[in-house]
Amino acid sequence: MKEFKKLLQFSKGYNLMYFFAILSIIISQVFNIISPLIIRTTIDSIIGSEPITSIYIQKLVNFLGGKEFLNKRLWIIGIVIICNAALRGLFLYLKNTLASKSAETIAKRIRDKLYDNIQRLPYDYHVKADTGELIQKCTSDVDTIRRFLAIQLVEVAGSIFMLTFILGIIANLNKKMVIISIVFLPFIFGFAVVFFKKVRYNFEKADESEAKLSTTLQENLTGIRVVKAFSQERYELEKFDVRNQEYRKLSNKLVSNLAMYWSISDFFSMTQVGLVIVLGSYLTVKGELTLGTLIAFVSYINMLVWPIRQMGRTLTDMGKALVSIKRIDEILSQPIEELVINGEEPVIEGNIEFKNVYFEYEKDRPVLKDISFTANKGDTVAIIGSTGSGKSSLVHLLPRLYEYNKGSVKIDGIELNTIDKYWIRKNIGLVLQEPFLYAKTIKENIRLSNPKMPDIKVFNAAKIAKIHDDINSFEEKYDTVVGERGVSLSGGQKQRMSIARTIINESPIVIFDDSLSAVDTETDIEIRKALNLRKHKATTIIISHRISTVSEADLILVVDKGKIIQRGTHKELIEKDGLYKRVYNIQSSYDEE
């Protein structure tokens, strides 16, 4: 039950409302239970001549004008019946609305919290994250909890109340009949519980098979070019058919299970009702029951049988809610990044100093070793090196996506790990290698970090990033939606978009993490020229494999296996033997050809 306690953090302000929802279902049940009593009294004592046994009912009858009076005016009873139904309806409405309001609000809060937690999980978590599983938790698990609160818990509470209440009423009516009325109920309930537990396996099997069918279909559709090129249409059809048949077979099995369940359960339920009618009639003939009481019993048993059966099923379903809460908690209990700790916002100009910095993802496997270099405000530092040399890790340290293990990094003289993540990231523009664009319009994507940015700034950023003309060639220009539902951009266009959305912020430090790789050399040069022409020149760090890109930098760092193996300006480096010169030489050899 400690799982349910976890829900309490989301239900603040709605506990009372939820309590009223349960209260409402109980009240509506009371009206539901009263209605057979009205009919019983009418048939037995108003139309018939039996005495009224209950003093409460006697009082009510007296209030309405007495037996004789009502006998002549049955319509009054009709109105009582209608009023009773109306009140029951009112409370049912209240129950549904109140339960829905609280459950939906709680679900909304869980969804928001999940969303926020996910985006605040450390960078490292996202590198390894399994998207499918996370989404599963955020959608279907939340929905399981929502249904549990909005429907199941309330229904079960109502059913339990009804069961005790009805038992209480009929216990006063006739003891023998009580036993007759409930003898099958445990079976009906137990059968539902056992069945749905057992059949869960078959449900899962069918689900799995359906998932396999979808996967086969998806693979076929994404690989349709291959299918056609290899003329394997027939083979594919046969492959699909195997899955299709398997899914059908498992679904049929499930159908048989369900048919079995419903028919057997119906059998029990109808037998229970039948038992009441037959034995009840017998007892009535024997004079132990009045006709009205018999009818009341028949009504009550009808009222009990179906909810009891439903309850068996609901209880098994409720088990799922527990599992879902646990699964969601797996996300919520992950440590998240604190973006603001001290709340200080020192002015950042862009002086960077690395001093003997070490960094490792796993213990004793350093990715960066003894990194030291200085970049003054407005400088350009270029980093060149092989894949896996550690150059990306190096620049990821600056916006504190990872924390260095040893050494010191200072920004304008302040130790980096004392600057709030929020603040340092605001001041560093990092263009990632594989840019992610949101399913928004191009304009919204460019002013992503500040939706209030004026259009003119968006256009300027796009012009600097050399994406403006591309954008204008789209039908809806800056209002074109990108992503799956809209225009798909090429790798180079995406990179330029991501440059535009970074430089629009005019951060004092800008990092290009190999983010010009899909842009051709000419455009690359133009973009960098445009960047240099800006008023406040940012301290720039560029990772690239292009000599032409790095050659103009104030400082070039050649990185290999986590260490800086060469450093200097282009002029200095081409004078020395080494990796840089070798790369440079290719360029010259091409020029000669």
Add this chain to the structure above:
Amino acid sequence: MERNEKSNDKFNLSTWKDFFKYLKPYKKDFLILIGLNVLLGAMDSSFPLLSKYAIDNFVETKNLNGMGYFASFYFAAILLMSIIIYLFIAQAGKLETKIAYDIRKLGFAKLQELPLSYYDDKAVGWLMARMTSDIARLSETISWGMVDFAWGFAMMTGVTIYMFILNAKLALITLSVIPPLAILSVYFQKKILNAQRKVRRINSQITGAYNEDIQGAKTTKTLVREDLNLEEFSYLTTSLRNSAIKATKISSIYLPLVLLCGSIGTAMAITFGGKFAMAGIISYGTLVAFLSYAAQFFEPVRQMAVIFAEVQAAQASAERVFSLLQEEPRIKDRDDVIEKYGSIFEPKMEKWPEINGKVEFKNVNFSYKDGEVVLDNFNLVVNPGETIALVGETGSGKSTIVNLFCRFYEPTNGDILIDGINYKDMPQNWIHENLGYVLQSPHLFSGTIKENIKYGKLDATDEEIVEASKLVDAHEFIMNTEKKYDTEVGEGGNLLSTGQKQLISFARAMVRNPRLFVLDEATSSIDTETEKIIQDAIQKVLKDRTSFVIAHRLSTIRNADRILVVRDGKITESGNHKELIKLKGYYYNLYTNQFIDEESKNILG
């Protein structure tokens, strides 16, 4: 999709007429089901009569004669009813799975027949939705909807008939609540359905947002967009919450209204029935039967309203599914061709002539559906065994040339001849059977490495598979995997590296020893070592085969027999590497710009 859903609010008879064509094979199943249901409805409506009988014959007369028979009869009726319920659920469920199975199969076969151009403007998700949820909803609505309708109808008819037999006057009085109830039900069910639809739509937006939340997390961090993201997301969840509450409210108003109608029926039954009973016009048993009927006939009315609304909702699904099933393929083998050479699913391959490899584009024009002209009077002759490298920008038309050659597209005007035969006079798969095809992003199917290589030739022996792998230098890495050729490649081949996938896709193409070859070369960088292996593989693969290469790698281009620079659907430069360098034109520029990049990368590793 959202557009589709909105346009479908009106009931469209022709859609359903279409559908009945597909239902013909299930006529018998439906008849059995409807029969079972009528029986069920009739029995359901008879149970109150049993109570009436008990009251009138035992309770009222204070007489126990025949009680035993009555009890046995009652029990027998319950047993029979349970059996019918079993049969009916099993039958309806099986019909549902059968219809779903059949339509899925039809749909899948259609998808295989449709040419690639069909896929150009359709997202996989869009097609998936048609093949999965739309078909599921359609078959569910059809099988269950129909039987539930039959049940409701039988039940209502039964109840009405019984009531009239018992007492026509009281029946008329009690039933007078049905018309308003029916109107109310239809009105509300429609509203409920629309509200639920809206909830589902927002729900799918939320799933999309979560997807972005996860995939875009790194971007979010670097742009410090957390608060803005949450604000936007919170807006979505709030609107989900509000629409969900609204949907609940609508259905929560409906239910009490039904109860109210029911209570009015009961009230009238007791007011008038009570009078009649006291006057001796009807028996007590009849009064009780009326009371339970009054409570009973709401369920079928409600049920039928639900079905009515569901059928309307399923109509959108039906239209989408049929539009797929009835899609006319733009590339289709002529009837006489099928007659002579067989169909896609049943080819008569023994009749197909062998391909030597001469390819000729003759005055070929090609334009897209929207009229955009890609190729205009394009001519090209490729000799058997020749390697053609196509170079040019995205959208220049080089992909179109390859697609036309593969007959993924057909020329709008003009002809393409293979060994002098117009390929339209042959089945589509004639070329495909002789084609080796390697894609820029290699697509593997889940299964083992061996199964994937076999994809090129289903009856390939193990020796042939190993041979093909060796030829493209894939053998070595395969033998280094844990289960060798039986290693699972994962969904889409994702358990392997890009380079490994690429090599397997080469082996897959080579195992069929094709005469024609198409290579769409990757621009994405892979590690140097694999890069070298792949380059070697490419040279071996292209040798002596008529090949088209959409080329990005310097080595491939250099080794091609002929390089064609394609710009705006025209060949602007043509010749081998040296000749084109001398021209100092587009190729020269491309070469000096792009290839230096490539080599630098190689050195850096």
